Each structure stands twice: as structure tokens, then as C-alpha cells.
Amino acid sequence: MDIKEDIKTEENIKTLIYAFYDIVRKDELLSPIFNEVIKKDWDTHLETMCRFWSTMLLYSRTYKGDPMSKHIPLILSNEHFERWFLLFTETVDKLFQGKTANDAKRAAENIGRIMQKVKGINTKN
Numbered sequence: 001m002d003i004k005e006d007i008k009t010e011e012n013i014k015t016l017i018y019a020f021y022d023i024v025r026k027d028e029l030l031s032p033i034f035n036e037v038i039k040k041d042w043d044t045h046l047e048t049m050c051r052f053w054s055t056m057l058l059y060s061r062t063y064k065g066d067p068m069s070k071h072i073p074l075i076l077s078n079e080h081f082e083r084w085f086l087l088f089t090e091t092v093d094k095l096f097q098g099k100t101a102n103d104a105k106r107a108a109e110n111i112g113r114i115m116q117k118v119k120g121i122n123t124k125n
């Protein structure tokens, strides 16, 4: 078994986020949703996501935004959230291990669950 590092630096966040969205962009369920909204501006989206996760996990306070309002207009089912979380967890586990890696998975799960609840009427099942 190989020993993995924990998530500790901005570089680690970048590695995680780029790896995760590489997989999302190839996922037949999730990619159409992202491609429709993000179009060709993936660089901007990835930079935003790095700032979000660095604020969450490294307390950098580099993200200023309102993620909830960006997800309200999207038509997302529970299946979308489950897939998103599965791919996120798999990516974290493939690359990192430790307390912050576990925090990342827990935060993603909890935020995803709140998003699903708040979205309510836009959730198909």
C-alpha cells in the first residue's frame, strides 16, 4: 500500500480540484450540466473552485461568493448529487489521506445534502 499525504497546501488543492473536474468532464451524467453553464470558461471555474476549497480546508478566505444561488437554477436530481459525491470521494481517496482529506469528504457530503434540500422544487426525484 502506498502512503499518501494529507491536503496541506494550495498546490494540493489544485491537484485535487483539477483531477476531480477532469473526471466530471468525462462523466456522461454530470458533464452536460457543467458544459451548458460553463461553456468554454473552465479555467475560471477551476480557479473559483480552488479558491472555494482552499477557503474551506486551509482557511485562506480567498473565495467570496454565494454558491447556493448558483445551484438553484440548475435542474439536478438526487442521482446527480450522488454521482458528484462519489466522484469527489474517489478522487480525494486516490490522491490524499488524513484529517483534512476526511474533512473535505465530510464537508462535500454535508453541503451537497443542504443544497439538495434547499433546491427542493428543482429536484426531480
Ligand code: HEM
Pocket (backbone or CB within 6 Å): 030, 033, 034, 037, 038, 048, 049, 052, 064, 065, 066, 067, 070, 071, 074, 076, 080, 081, 082, 084, 107, 108, 111, 112, 115
Ligand atoms: C450535482 C452536483 C453539482 C453540480 C451538477 C454542480 C454544478 C455547478 C455548476 C454548473 C456551477 C457553475 C455555476 C455558474 O457559474 O453559474 C457550479 C459552481 C459551484 N459549485 Fe457546484 N455543482 C454541484 C455540487 C456542488 C457541491 C456539493 C458543492 C460544494 C461542496 C459545489 C460548489 C460550487 C461552488 C463553490 C461553485 C462556484 C460558485 C461561484 O461562482 O461563486 N457544487 N456548480
Ligand code: HEM
Pocket (backbone or CB within 6 Å): 055, 056, 057, 059, 063, 064, 065, 066, 067, 068, 106, 107, 110, 111, 114, 115
Ligand atoms: C451552498 C453554500 C454553503 C453551504 C450549504 C455550506 C455549508 C457548510 C457546512 C454544512 C459545513 C460543515 C461541513 C462539515 O464539517 O461537515 C461548512 C463548513 C465550512 N464552510 Fe460552508 N457552506 C456554504 C458556503 C460557504 C462559503 C461561501 C464559505 C466561505 C466563503 C464557506 C466556508 C466554510 C468553512 C471555512 C467551513 C469549515 C468550518 C470548519 O472547518 O470548522 N462555506 N459549510
